[in-house]
Amino acid sequence: MKPAFLTVFLKEMRETLREKRTVALLVLFTLMYPVMFGVLMQQLIDRATRSEREGIELAVIGASQAPTLMAQLKQKNITVRESAAMDEPAIEALLQKGKVAGVLRLSDKFTENYTAMRPARVELWYDSAAEKNGQRREVEDVLEAYGANVASARLLAHGVSPATLAPIQVQRYDTGTNASRSAGLIGGMLSMLFFPAFFCGMSAAVDSTAGERERRSMEVLMAQPARAWEIVTGKWLMAGALALAGLTLELLLAHVVLGWLPLEELGMSWSLSWLDITLVCVVGLPLALLAAALQIALAMNAKSFKEAQSTLSIVLLLPMLPGVVVSMMELKTSLWMYAVPMLSNQTLLREVSKGVEVGALPYVLTFLSAALPTIAIVAFASWRMKSERYVLAV
Structure with missing residues (x-):
C-alpha cells in the first residue's frame, strides 16, 4: 500500500x-x-571579432603626404582608401553610411610641418554612435604608435636617448x-x-x-x-x-x-x-x-x-x-x-x-x-x- x-x-x-x-x-x-x-x-x-574578420576600412584625405604612416596602417590590417578633399558635411555624410571606421584628414601643411619638426596636424573624424568604436580605437593606437616612433627617431637624431623620456618602466603581469x-x-x-x-x-x-x-x-x-x-x-x-x-x-x-x-x-x-x-x-x-x-x-x-x-x-x-x-x-x-x-x-x-x-x-x-x-x-x-x-x- x-x-x-x-x-x-x-x-x-x-x-x-x-x-x-x-x-x-x-x-x-x-x-x-x-x-x-x-x-x-x-x-x-561577433562584435569583438568583427575587425579581425572583416578588416578595417579607413578613408584618408591627403594620404600621399605620409607614406610611412600609410604603410604602418596597412600592416595592422587597416585598408586605406584614398579620398579627394572633402568639406565637413561631405565627411559627415560618408560616416553616416557606415562603410568606413573613420576619416583621416591630413592638413595641407602636414609635410611642411613634419619636415620642420613641428607638430603636424592630423584630423580623425568618426561617428561615436556607430558600431565601429572598436575599429576607431585601433586606428588611434596606430597613430599614437606612429607618433611615438617619430619622436624617438628625432631624439636619436639630436643625440638624445628616447629612454630619457621614460625614467620609469612599468611591467604589468596579469595573474587573472x-x-x-x-x-x-x-x-x-x-x-x-x-x-x-x-x-x-x-x-x-x-x-x-x-x-x-x-x-x-x-x-x-x-x-x-x-x-x-x-x-x-x-x-x-x-x-x-x-x-x-x-x-x-x-x-x-x-x-x-x-x-x-x-x-x-x-x-x-x-x-x-x-x-x-x-x-x-x-x-x-x-x-x-x-x-x-x-x-x-x-x-x-x-x-x-x-x-x-x-x-x-x-x-x-x-x-x-x-x-x-x-x-x-x-x-x-x-x-x-x-x-x-x-x-x-x-x-x-x-x-x-x-x-x-x-x-x-x-x-x-x-x-x-x-x-x-x-x-x-x-x-x-x-x-x-x-x-x-x-x-x-x-
Missing part, C-alpha cells in the same frame, strides 16, 4: 500536468533565459585566468539561473492550496484517511518537483550553451565539468524544496486565490535582494554567504566557474542553508493544515 503523501503527490502531479498550457509556459520560461543569454554573448563575440575573467563578466547573469526554483512551482502551489479551497475540493481531500502532514508533504513535493525540474533544466542548458560559445575570443573560458554542474544541481535541490515550501505555506494562509497570487508575486522579489546587496556593496566572497539561501547557490556557482578549489564546506553549507528552513516551514504548514480556520478560510 502506497503512503498517503505519495498518493497526494501523484494526484496533484497528474492534475498539474493536465494543464498543458501552463506546463508549456513553464518550459518556455526555463529555456528562454539560457537561449537569450547565449544569443547576447554570441553577438558580443580566463575562467576568473569569465566569472567577473557573466557572474551577474549566472545568478539569474536559479530563479526557476521560485517560478516553476508557484502556480501549482497556489492552485493546490488556495485554489482547491475556493473550489471546495480541499474539504473532500481532508475527509480522506490521510493526516495533515501527509497532505502537505504531497503538495509540497509536487511543487518542489516542478521547481527542481525547471532549475536543473536551466542549469544544464546554460552549461551546454556556455561550453559551446567561443568565449576564448573574448579572453574568457567556461571551465566547469559535468561533475561540477551536477554537484551544483544537487546542492540546488534544497533551494527548490525551500521555494515550494514557502509558497505552499504562504498560499495556505491567504484568504483567496487572488490574494495568494499577489502575495507570492511580491515574495518572489526577496530572493533577489541578497545578490543585489552584495553586488552593490562589492563585497568579497566570505564564508557567511554560503549560509544565506539563494545567495549561497549564486556564490558557489560563481566561485566554481572561476576554477577555484572551494572545498567541501561551501557545498555542505549551501545544502543546509536551504534544507533547515525548509523542514521548519513544512512543519508549520502541516500544523496550519490541522486548523479548521484554514479549511473554512476565516
Whole structure:
C-alpha cells in the first residue's frame, strides 16, 4: 500500500500536468533565459571579432603626404582608401553610411610641418554612435604608435636617448585566468539561473492550496484517511518537483550553451565539468524544496486565490535582494554567504566557474542553508493544515 503523501503527490502531479498550457509556459520560461543569454554573448563575440574578420576600412584625405604612416596602417590590417578633399558635411555624410571606421584628414601643411619638426596636424573624424568604436580605437593606437616612433627617431637624431623620456618602466603581469575573467563578466547573469526554483512551482502551489479551497475540493481531500502532514508533504513535493525540474533544466542548458560559445575570443573560458554542474544541481535541490515550501505555506494562509497570487508575486522579489546587496556593496566572497539561501547557490556557482578549489564546506553549507528552513516551514504548514480556520478560510 502506497503512503498517503505519495498518493497526494501523484494526484496533484497528474492534475498539474493536465494543464498543458501552463506546463508549456513553464518550459518556455526555463529555456528562454539560457537561449537569450547565449544569443547576447554570441553577438558580443561577433562584435569583438568583427575587425579581425572583416578588416578595417579607413578613408584618408591627403594620404600621399605620409607614406610611412600609410604603410604602418596597412600592416595592422587597416585598408586605406584614398579620398579627394572633402568639406565637413561631405565627411559627415560618408560616416553616416557606415562603410568606413573613420576619416583621416591630413592638413595641407602636414609635410611642411613634419619636415620642420613641428607638430603636424592630423584630423580623425568618426561617428561615436556607430558600431565601429572598436575599429576607431585601433586606428588611434596606430597613430599614437606612429607618433611615438617619430619622436624617438628625432631624439636619436639630436643625440638624445628616447629612454630619457621614460625614467620609469612599468611591467604589468596579469595573474587573472580566463575562467576568473569569465566569472567577473557573466557572474551577474549566472545568478539569474536559479530563479526557476521560485517560478516553476508557484502556480501549482497556489492552485493546490488556495485554489482547491475556493473550489471546495480541499474539504473532500481532508475527509480522506490521510493526516495533515501527509497532505502537505504531497503538495509540497509536487511543487518542489516542478521547481527542481525547471532549475536543473536551466542549469544544464546554460552549461551546454556556455561550453559551446567561443568565449576564448573574448579572453574568457567556461571551465566547469559535468561533475561540477551536477554537484551544483544537487546542492540546488534544497533551494527548490525551500521555494515550494514557502509558497505552499504562504498560499495556505491567504484568504483567496487572488490574494495568494499577489502575495507570492511580491515574495518572489526577496530572493533577489541578497545578490543585489552584495553586488552593490562589492563585497568579497566570505564564508557567511554560503549560509544565506539563494545567495549561497549564486556564490558557489560563481566561485566554481572561476576554477577555484572551494572545498567541501561551501557545498555542505549551501545544502543546509536551504534544507533547515525548509523542514521548519513544512512543519508549520502541516500544523496550519490541522486548523479548521484554514479549511473554512476565516
